[in-house]
């Protein structure tokens with residue numbers, strides 16, 4: 001039992017006690033067999049989560065942002081054109097990172113609340129008859145707006161137009177919580193971190209790499225050292241690292257994979273869907289709307305909730321933290337003050353989600369935001385009761 005309320009920020013997420021304990025290991029020599037025996041099995045287990053059998057996986061000390069940097073610097077050269085939609089804070093930041101690496105980003109401005117615009121992306125690829133676009137960037141789950149994009153649709157557009165660009169995907173807030181199919185979607189680089197779906201503290205940038213992406217590294221001239229794939233993969237091939245690994249985080253990852261495998265990956269996804277659906281029913285019962293424009297875009301890991309005009313969503317976040325000790329996610333960038341976010345990913349249960357929903361009701365009542373008090377709790381509890389036992393539970397600690 002932990003003496004703290006759950007957090008409802010969409011990362012870092014709640015850490016099960018079992019995973020906190022998994023970090024508590026004495027120093028081990030990372031050049032010893034003990035390390036090799038702990039580390040090597042992680043690779044195939046992470047591949048299973050990414051759903052890749054043809055790709056490779058590396059685990060840098062770092063976070064998701066480091067994974068973005070690795071994706072770009074290993075496969076591209078300064079001046080290369082890349083295609084990206086800007087539709088939230090995370091897609092925006094990845095674009096900024098590309099520009100700082102002197103990449104020429106063709107930005108498709110997209111309203112926040114919408115997903116990656118597949119038809120516009122397709123048109124841009126079609127127009128690029130000389131194949132000057134070297135990569136397409138997709139943020140699978142825009143954590144700022146609670147929007148899931150259609151990665152398979154972008155793959156289809158690349159295939160239909162016969163375009164050879166790499167498909168680089170940010171899966172930081174989807175991987176290990178929402179279905180992600182690296183091989184099936186033809187994803188060339190998949191990026192995530194340890195502190196979201198994997199339920200761990202921050203410490204790892206986890207990156208999946210396709211064979212095509214590995215081939216691209218041979219021509220890519222962006223400077224890189226710490227995040228160099230080749231150097232990492234060569235050391236990994238014998239169970240080693242080119243520098244000091246994040247030992248405790250890797251031990252944590254092993255325990256996290258134990259939990260995910262025990263629950264079953266597909267059950268992890270359906271648990272997230274069920275929890276998210278309860279939150280969405282609560283929001284609907286409040287008479288409020290999500291930032292995500294339609295149901296096909298709904299994220300199962302985070303819901304960004306629009307507050308009525310005349311109210312500042314930041315007040316919801318501040319009041320919840322100060323008065324009830326419950327962290328919600330604030331609105332970021334263009335939607336700052338307009339939305340508050342309920343993160344419901346990682347080590348989350350329906351009962352935990354209900355505490356978030358009830359807290360949001362207390363806060364909104366305190367602030368005078370008009371809504372039918374209790375209606376969200378009733379809608380969510382009804383849904384969770386109806387579907388109880390259908391969807392499985394987070395693996396026991």
Ligand SMILES: *Cc1c(COP(=O)(O)O)cnc(C)c1O
Pocket residue numbers: 011063064065066090139141142143170171172173193
């Ligand atoms: C959290 C997040 C990031 C940033 O990752 P860090 O681990 O904070 O560096 C990037 N993209 C998305 C979609 C995220 O949710």
